[in-house]
Amino acid sequence: MGVIDSNEIRALTSAPAPGDARKSGVHIRFDGLSKAYAARQVLNDVNLDIDAGEFVAIVGRSGCGKSTLLRLLAGLEQPGAGGITLNGQALQQTRDELRLMFQDARLLPWRTVVDNVALGLPGSRADVRRAALAALADVGLADRADEWPSRLSGGQRQRVALARALVHRPRLLLLDEPLGALDALTRIEMHQLIERLWLAQGFTALLVTHDVAEAVALADRVLLIEDGSIALDLRVPLARPRERGSAAFAALEDDVLRRVLQHPPLEDQVAAPSAVSFGQWRWAA
């Protein structure tokens, strides 16, 4: 598709430290965070600091609590104990500073691509459209702006979802396995796209994934969650852009994967309740 020019990425990454851009990121602190569903403890006293502008990947087996961490951060669920602060402020006051990308694109099928990106943007019609078109251009889909989402491929839909998240200039981007359903090639394209936009905009990024290679390719820091607490906190010292074929990359990926596999699978445990129970989505209740 030629959406992402690798020279462009190099130019961005080799540019002097993006110190200015990093200011826009937000510092996150988890303070004794716990969450339980019925009798099952999903998160158990999580204490964690994430620096402003840092790219953190959270890996772990399914059901380990990594998605719950993200949903708590997004304010979609409430913690049982402990709290989260963004730049020292309680989460409730900072909702506009973070945006969430879901596992599926969740585009509104009755709005055109550009109107989906513009969802919830304040301002005049013309300004909103201009901002949305610019965000679409960033993900290489400006020419599809006036089509229905049903005409796009899965990868394109996720790119629209990315544009929709980033048009708000969030200081924190949460990514909940957004690339899980994409094919391998589209995924690598998306990695480059996300990395480029992250470097350009300087937001803090938190990526939940089950793909260790993806974590190592994108993150400054890889966290492993097991039994509701952080079992591994590993810095990724590789320079960007990262070469997937390199020995250092492979060694690191192997380390993390071995560590993940040490732990027995969670298949026998009860799955977390489905994300949205029926009563929760009432629009005006």
Place this chain on the structure above:
Amino acid sequence: MASTISSPSPRWLGQITPWLVPVAILASWQAVAQLGWLSTRILPAPSAVLSAAWTLAASGELLTHLKASFARAAIGFAIGGGIGFFFGLINGGYRLAENLFDTTLQMVRNVPHLALIPLVILWFGIGEEGKLFLVALGVFFPIYLNTFHGIRAVDASLVEMGRSYGLSGWSLFRHVILPGALPGILVGVRYALGFMWLTLIVAETISATSGIGYMAMNAREFLQTDIVVVAILLYAVLGKLADVAARLLERGLLRWNPAYAPA
């Protein structure tokens, strides 16, 4: 995705095929009547029906009756549909409203609304109100039920997305809930249009001084079978027009949905 099993046929053929059977029926009907195998008191020839329709139209009588029927249908639909839509929205959106109203409405739904005719005549006499009441009652339930289920069928993950993007209250309703419920609501509209004509036919044959049903009953008194047939055909045409209108509405409002996109 709408799709059929057979391979596509030429466009003109696709447009003609649906009309082959009706034309054949009309032709044989005309032949049977002309040969005298069928008494005109049982069924007049299509040509006789056509000329009766022409006479009625020329005298302006047809237009008067059409206007009266159409006005009843439209007003009754607006009242019953509006109330049904309102209850569908609040019962679909609020658990409290559902608990409060839904059981009652479901009980009332089980009463065939045409069974109320004797009562309606006692309440409203034989004036316009009774007819409007019956039509409104007839369209209420299809609109109510389908709006209710349309709201409930809105994809919860889209609602969650909308909330996390800062939508709430009216903006969430306008951008996510209502468009998501619209396919269901429009199904209700199509059903309701069918009920609307059905109710009107019955209501107008009971007691009226204008309208297509009155025209038919009047003609029966004088054994004018051709006019009776004209009235029946008029109902069919009006029903078809209502269906076409509903289809156009769907195409316009659901353009985004590949299942409704114009071929």
